[in-house]
Amino acid sequence: MNQACPFDLGAALAERQRQHRYRQRLNTAAPAGRETVIDGRRYLNFCSNDYLGLANHPEVIAALQAAAAELGVGSGASHLVCGHSHYHHALEEQLAKATGQARALLFSTGFMANLGAIGALLGKGDAVFQDRLNHASLIDAGLASGARFRRYLHNDAGSLEAQLAKADARRKLVVTDGVFSMDGDTAPLAALCDVAERHGAWVMVDDAHGFGVLGPQGAGTAAAQGVAGRVQVHMGTLGKGLGTFGAFIAGSEALIETLIQFARPYIYTTAMPPALAAATLQSLAIMRAESWRRDKLHQLISQFRHGAQAQGFALMDSATPIQPLLIGDDAAALRLSNALKQQGVLVSAIRPPTVPEGTARLRVTLSAAHQPEDVARLLAALGDAPGDTPD
Numbered sequence: 001m002n003q004a005c006p007f008d009l010g011a012a013l014a015e016r017q018r019q020h021r022y023r024q025r026l027n028t029a030a031p032a033g034r035e036t037v038i039d040g041r042r043y044l045n046f047c048s049n050d051y052l053g054l055a056n057h058p059e060v061i062a063a064l065q066a067a068a069a070e071l072g073v074g075s076g077a078s079h080l081v082c083g084h085s086h087y088h089h090a091l092e093e094q095l096a097k098a099t100g101q102a103r104a105l106l107f108s109t110g111f112m113a114n115l116g117a118i119g120a121l122l123g124k125g126d127a128v129f130q131d132r133l134n135h136a137s138l139i140d141a142g143l144a145s146g147a148r149f150r151r152y153l154h155n156d157a158g159s160l161e162a163q164l165a166k167a168d169a170r171r172k173l174v175v176t177d178g179v180f181s182m183d184g185d186t187a188p189l190a191a192l193c194d195v196a197e198r199h200g201a202w203v204m205v206d207d208a209h210g211f212g213v214l215g216p217q218g219a220g221t222a223a224a225q226g227v228a229g230r231v232q233v234h235m236g237t238l239g240k241g242l243g244t245f246g247a248f249i250a251g252s253e254a255l256i257e258t259l260i261q262f263a264r265p266y267i268y269t270t271a272m273p274p275a276l277a278a279a280t281l282q283s284l285a286i287m288r289a290e291s292w293r294r295d296k297l298h299q300l301i302s303q304f305r306h307g308a309q310a311q312g313f314a315l316m317d318s319a320t321p322i323q324p325l326l327i328g329d330d331a332a333a334l335r336l337s338n339a340l341k342q343q344g345v346l347v348s349a350i351r352p353p354t355v356p357e358g359t360a361r362l363r364v365t366l367s368a369a370h371q372p373e374d375v376a377r378l379l380a381a382l383g384d385a386p387g388d389t390p391d
């Protein structure tokens with residue numbers, strides 16, 4: 001055989017290893033929260049998306065247990081057959097209320113919500129316009145939809161406008177993360193809505209990292225920016241700020257009915273366990289009522305930013321719990337992450353292809369479950385990490 005076998009998986013894996021991009025999973029043995037346990041050792045955890053500290057809340061756990069005792073574990077079927085329980089229904093009503101929209105529809109995951117919504121709205125003859133830093137699930141959904149696919153410069157309404165002006169598609173959908181998952185900055189939604197409105201386009205916001213965290217009562221990025229009524233498709237996830245699992249799309253009556261009829265990742269999959277919906281109802285109520293969690297989070301964010309800046313780290317333009325430290329080189333980001341781990345502090349190194357080439361970073365995420373002493377320990381560990389401080 002003198003020709004490389006196209007299924008030589010070992011070669012592709014070795015190449016990834018050589019690039020310092022090999023992914024490995026941690027086996028954790030503690031609930032999400034301020035600490036985790038790996039191989040019997042305790043770590044301060046700065047890489048979960050449990051922003052409000054609800055994943056391990058006793059009332060959320062109790063709601064899950066009680067509903068499992070009542071309805072069992074599995075939903076038994078898809079929503080359209082007989083898997084749609086009264087808990088699912090009540091959760092959809094509360095999510096509509098929390099986002100200020102007419103209706104909401106549950107999906108099993110955020111990835112599926114994005115595939116479902118974009119796939120149901122767009123097809124051949126349509127066009128989708130996406131921020132170039134959008135989440136992978138939005139990119140894949142856009143590509144799979146069959147619509148013409150355009151990417152505009154990050155958070156650049158002018159770049160979007162130039163592309164919309166050239167498009168002669170039937171339906172035009174502008175899609176953006178509300179909070180960018182690897183940078184922590186927020187989309188300029190008013191400017192994007194202005195442009196979209198001038199060109200007859202709809203706007204979809206993926207608020208996986210904004211829902212629960214930003215806006216009045218955690219209503220999300222669009223509400224925080226006062227444009228909730230100008231965004232036609234609101235997507236939120238339940239596995240991050242709400243600390244449970246699943247996702248939803250919120251919007252008009254016609255939008256939700258369209259998704260029920262046409263969104264394949266909604267129709268052809270088993271409904272989430274009803275007890276998860278019951279747990280999420282509880283966490284949603286706590287999320288809305290306990291604004292001290294958001295206030296505390298913002299204090300921790302500013303503590304971290306001041307401390308990291310004083311040490312000369314390159315912070316990104318983020319006012320959210322996602323606080324990446326830009327390192328650049330893949331191997332250097334890994335070394336810093338490992339040095340922190342040796343000091344009992346867990347922060348993941350994010351490398352391409354998750355982020356653009358040359359922008360490897362440590363992605364610090366903060367949670368209302370953290371205490372100011374925890375952030376102080378993270379800052380001290382960063383200061384002590386050998387070799388990779390910016391000077």
Ligand SMILES: *Cc1c(COP(=O)(O)O)cnc(C)c1O
Pocket residue numbers: 108109110111112114135137177181206208209237238239246247
């Ligand atoms: C996490 C995430 C998703 C996917 O949500 P899951 O419920 O985890 O599948 C979608 N979009 C963004 C921006 C995310 O960060």
